[in-house]
Amino acid sequence: MIKYKILIIEDEKRIREELNEYLENVGYETATVIDFSRILTIVKEVSPDLILLDLNLPYIDGYTIHREIKKLSDIPIIMVTSRDTEMDELMSMSLGADDFITKPYNLQILMARIEAVLKRVYSSERDNFLSYHGMKLNVASGTIEYQSKEQILTKNELKILYFLIKHKGSIVSREQMMEYLWSADLFVDDNTLSVNITRLRKKLEQLGISNLIETRRGMGYILP
Amino acid sequence: MNFYTFFREKFTYLFFNLVLALLFAVIFWKMTVHIGIMILFYLFWFGPLLLYYILSYIKKKNYYQNIVRFQAQLDQKYLLPELLVRPSFLEGQIIYDTIADTYKQMHEHVNVYKREQIAYREYIEAWVHEIKTPLAATRITLQNQGMDAGVFDELDKIEQYIEQVLYFARSSDVSQDYIIRAFPIQEVVNKVAKRNARSFIYQKIRLEMNELHEIVYSDVKWVEFILNQIVGNALKYSKSNQGVIKIYTIKRDNQIQLHIEDNGIGIPEKDLFRVFNKGFTGENGRKYSQSTGMGLYLCNRLAEKLNLGISINSKKNVGTNVQLIFPQSKVLLIES
Numbered sequence: 001m002i003k004y005k006i007l008i009i010e011d012e013k014r015i016r017e018e019l020n021e022y023l024e025n026v027g028y029e030t031a032t033v034i035d036f037s038r039i040l041t042i043v044k045e046v047s048p049d050l051i052l053l054d055l056n057l058p059y060i061d062g063y064t065i066h067r068e069i070k071k072l073s074d075i076p077i078i079m080v081t082s083r084d085t086e087m088d089e090l091m092s093m094s095l096g097a098d099d100f101i102t103k104p105y106n107l108q109i110l111m112a113r114i115e116a117v118l119k120r121v122y123s124s125e126r127d128n129f130l131s132y133h134g135m136k137l138n139v140a141s142g143t144i145e146y147q148s149k150e151q152i153l154t155k156n157e158l159k160i161l162y163f164l165i166k167h168k169g170s171i172v173s174r175e176q177m178m179e180y181l182w183s184a185d186l187f188v189d190d191n192t193l194s195v196n197i198t199r200l201r202k203k204l205e206q207l208g209i210s211n212l213i214e215t216r217r218g219m220g221y222i223l224p
Numbered sequence: 225m226n227f228y229t230f231f232r233e234k235f236t237y238l239f240f241n242l243v244l245a246l247l248f249a250v251i252f253w254k255m256t257v258h259i260g261i262m263i264l265f266y267l268f269w270f271g272p273l274l275l276y277y278i279l280s281y282i283k284k285k286n287y288y289q290n291i292v293r294f295q296a297q298l299d300q301k302y303l304l305p306e307l308l309v310r311p312s313f314l315e316g317q318i319i320y321d322t323i324a325d326t327y328k329q330m331h332e333h334v335n336v337y338k339r340e341q342i343a344y345r346e347y348i349e350a351w352v353h354e355i356k357t358p359l360a361a362t363r364i365t366l367q368n369q370g371m372d373a374g375v376f377d378e379l380d381k382i383e384q385y386i387e388q389v390l391y392f393a394r395s396s397d398v399s400q401d402y403i404i405r406a407f408p409i410q411e412v413v414n415k416v417a418k419r420n421a422r423s424f425i426y427q428k429i430r431l432e433m434n435e436l437h438e439i440v441y442s443d444v445k446w447v448e449f450i451l452n453q454i455v456g457n458a459l460k461y462s463k464s465n466q467g468v469i470k471i472y473t474i475k476r477d478n479q480i481q482l483h484i485e486d487n488g489i490g491i492p493e494k495d496l497f498r499v500f501n502k503g504f505t506g507e508n509g510r511k512y513s514q515s516t517g518m519g520l521y522l523c524n525r526l527a528e529k530l531n532l533g534i535s536i537n538s539k540k541n542v543g544t545n546v547q548l549i550f551p552q553s554k555v556l557l558i559e560s
Contacts, residue, residue, distance in 0.1 A: 104360035
């Protein structure tokens with residue numbers, strides 16, 4: 001899987017550094033702008049896949065930067081701001097921002113936004129597939145393939161499997177799983193999650209993969 | 225002012241004149257003055273007098289009747305001086321000048337407070353935006369250090385209180401910063417659901433919601449704030465593990481009702497009609513603490529400004545149902 005590169009344009013030092021660390025931890029390549037008089041040159045040098053742009057910057061305001069970047073390239077931009085009126089949002093979107101998020105953002109939501117924008121802009125054949133131990137998950141069509149057999153997944157099941165594969169090798173708690181589902185507009189409760197996991201296991205078994213999703217009592221699930 | 229009241233006021237003077245005229249008549253009669261001269265004399269006396277009264281009556285009648293009429297018609301009575309024209313007679317001019325001056329002074333006086341209120345509101349807005357940056361930094365730092373959920377819950381609360389301050393400032397009369405546009409109600413409901421995701425998940429409260437297809441006209445941000453307060457309350461007063469919050473819409477002739485229903489502790493009947501009052505916490509607020517009595521008060525205030533209806537039904541130990549009513553006729557929205 002390719003690593004997307006995200007450029008963080010943010011003047012608040014701590015936010016910049018911590019966000020940088022966080023994005024690296026979840027598996028993105030990152031770059032930051034420190035010298036705000038050279039934003040455009042840096043954008044050219046780094047050539048990121050996505051830009052997180054704070055609207056409130058020294059030297060030039062975010063809207064101008066945004067306009068200049070859009071002249072140069074089609075790099076998707078998510079605007080970040082602490083101004084939160086409808087007016088600010090409309091203004092950003094009408095300028096062609098790909099998304100808009102207000103501080104203090106919930107990181108869960110920020111991640112969902114980043115993923116959504118990247119998927120929308122770069123959805124290529126390659127990204128639509130995740131594979132795990134010979135099993136192929138087709139995100140676009142919502143199916144899993146294993147040894148030339150196929151199963152259709154529901155939206156919930158697809159998201160659950162996607163999240164588990166993304167976090168393969170580490171335990172995912174039920175709460176984390178639910179938070180992820182909620183961030184994707186799937187408002188499931190505890191019971192529904194159990195039901196979905198059971199169904200997902202059944203479908204995997206029908207493909208001939210058994211015991212793929214392990215339960216760790218009191219902790220959550222894991223794909224080993 | 226009419227003819228009768230006008231002349232009644234002049235009665236003493238006229239009466240005095242009449243008595244005097246009578247006295248003269250007696251004197252003239254004693255002096256055997258010719259009747260023609262007497263008539264001429266009285267004509268010169270009373271002619272101009274009556275003519276003056278009649279002319280001034282006509283002039284003043286127009287002016288004062290206008291004042292009375294304007295005053296009756298005006299919604300904001302203090303605007304009267306704006307409608308008046310400076311009259312041509314002295315007495316009216318004096319009154320007009322005095323009123324105009326008072327009005328101007330009052331206007332300046334009110335403006336001082338208006339400016340102060342605007343400055344205060346702007347400061348609150350600026351402050352709220354400023355504090356968001358350190359809050360965002362705190363959040364990410366803690367996330368990177370793998371803090372436990374409790375800290376984030378507290379951060380969520382801080383943010384909610386800050387947001388309340390912001391919307392309180394925005395709900396004041398001088399503020400006009402909302403934008404009415406059409407938006408799908410689902411959009412806002414989803415946002416609010418996501419904002420409260422952690423509470424739903426960790427308290428194991430179920431969210432029951434069908435697809436909401438309705439389009440409503442309002443300000444998205446304000447509605448989001450109102451809805452967030454209502455859902456926040458529903459969560460606060462729900463029982464963990466068995467709580468269910470239902471969100472659904474009902475379409476009526478010229479309105480769409482958004483219902484938020486919980487099966488929580490409910491509100492005692494004696495408190496129900498006061499929940500929208502400022503600072504009212506009631507029995508539940510005292511029991512469950514952390515109630516400032518500002519949430520619903522603000523909801524009501526903002527809803528009023530947006531021309532939305534808000535009402536609440538509840539039964540103790542059964543649950544609470546809050547409905548937000550969006551009027552559907554566009555005329556209503558443009559009004560006010």
